[in-house]
Amino acid sequence: MDFDLKQIFTAFMVLFAVIDIIGNIPIIIDLRKKAGHIQSEKAAIIAGIIMVVFLFVGQRLLNFIGVDVNSFAVAGAFILFFIALEMILGITLYKEDDDGDAITASVFPLAFPLIAGPGSLTTLLSLRAEFLIENIIVAVIINVLVIYVVLKTSAKIERLIGPNGIKIIRKIFGVILLAIAVKLFAANIKELFI
Template structure:
């Protein structure tokens, strides 16, 4: 593994980290945990990993089946990432909340999907393929899932440590990062479509 690979892994990791926003999701996870009882961190992490790696390896073929180019998907992805950033910075709700009524599968729905591996994450994974090597993105996904597992395991301690203010600041910072990523992703891919 050379320096360029490490750089790609680092960049892909940071993009996915910002999109998944597991630290910003702590208040939502705690709310779900209070309503539904226990969350199984390992189960949620493994299901999310499976969804993300599956989309990494067959997402492009799936798009091809529907006649959609990766560059076009990256441009659309930039709009979704931009919208996620706007939500995080301004506290507005652009995406509808998922139903939290199913207590038996709470580790899978809504924790693994859509909180961890949601539409924004899957869009980002396909969008990243326009810029980075697939194996580097896979490593970045695995590293993010390891972090997700530890955050899920230590949710109460992290919330206590950061406090509401700390979590709010993290959301704003990662929101700004997402906006910058969205603009770069749009600029890098939109010219290739015309």
């Protein structure tokens, strides 16, 4: 085990920006109104399990279909780039179907695909190309804890920050995510031409 605080922090920030749990507070509030109640523990744990399992199985899946990690990381960089553009410009490039009943609201669409969605799963494999797996797992666990706290206190956070505060946070994380996407693209595109 070779824990590196810098890698853990960077992986945490990347995942935090991609998952965008603060920016998703309005969606969480809507789900809570529709479903009546959201099981925060269940949603956070299921999202965490999906992410950790994909971190291990995703690599084998890629090998099975004949795609290397660097190619996947470049594809991931494009997805991060477009997610960042959505956050910065306030536009929607990708529309989620969010019709779920009260029983499944904690899992669909909250745990998957809102938290552990295409963006975060692609990001995990992209991070795997750069960081040690144990550091990524620690970053996932910290994110799951943050997600749980945010889900539990989403109504209070929304009142505290306000709609403008949420917009500002989204834009700040969008810029960070854009920079990370460019770095990820630059680091992995070279490997494809060697």
